[in-house]
Amino acid sequence: MPVPKNKYPDNWREFSLLIRYGRAKGKCEICGAENGKPHPKTGSKTFLACAHLDNTGGVCTCYKTTGRKCAIPEHVVAACQVCHYNIDKEYRVFKRAYREPPRNSMRYKVFISTILIGAGNLLHFVL
Numbered sequence: 001m002p003v004p005k006n007k008y009p010d011n012w013r014e015f016s017l018l019i020r021y022g023r024a025k026g027k028c029e030i031c032g033a034e035n036g037k038p039h040p041k042t043g044s045k046t047f048l049a050c051a052h053l054d055n056t057g058g059v060c061t062c063y064k065t066t067g068r069k070c071a072i073p074e075h076v077v078a079a080c081q082v083c084h085y086n087i088d089k090e091y092r093v094f095k096r097a098y099r100e101p102p103r104n105s106m107r108y109k110v111f112i113s114t115i116l117i118g119a120g121n122l123l124h125f126v127l
């Protein structure tokens, strides 16, 4: 999820390294692809990231409730780019469609009502 660096904890770098190479031993915890080796599915070089499980239905709601990313081991997964993409897919699709902040935020609600009102006006005009 594209989030500004200052929304991450101060120890994020160490935490992320610990998860990726300590806990996950340099392998994707979802599909097992090895960091730096060709990915079994795509053949491109595997790049591990420490990903928050904070998509819809995910175990980590820290970012939604506090506005900051957490450093809680149970809330993250070491994921290759393919699995990371799948985790973030819903959010990306949403971003692409609206180019606006995540749903449930006030700005999003205002944004959507603006579109609906706009569409209503347009419909009125066309008819």
Ligand SMILES: [Zn+2]
Residues within 6 Å of the ligand: 028, 029, 030, 031, 032, 033, 079, 080, 081, 082, 083, 084
């Ligand atoms: Zn993977």
Ligand SMILES: [Zn+2]
Residues within 6 Å of the ligand: 059, 060, 061, 062, 063, 069, 070, 071, 072, 075
């Ligand atoms: Zn969390």
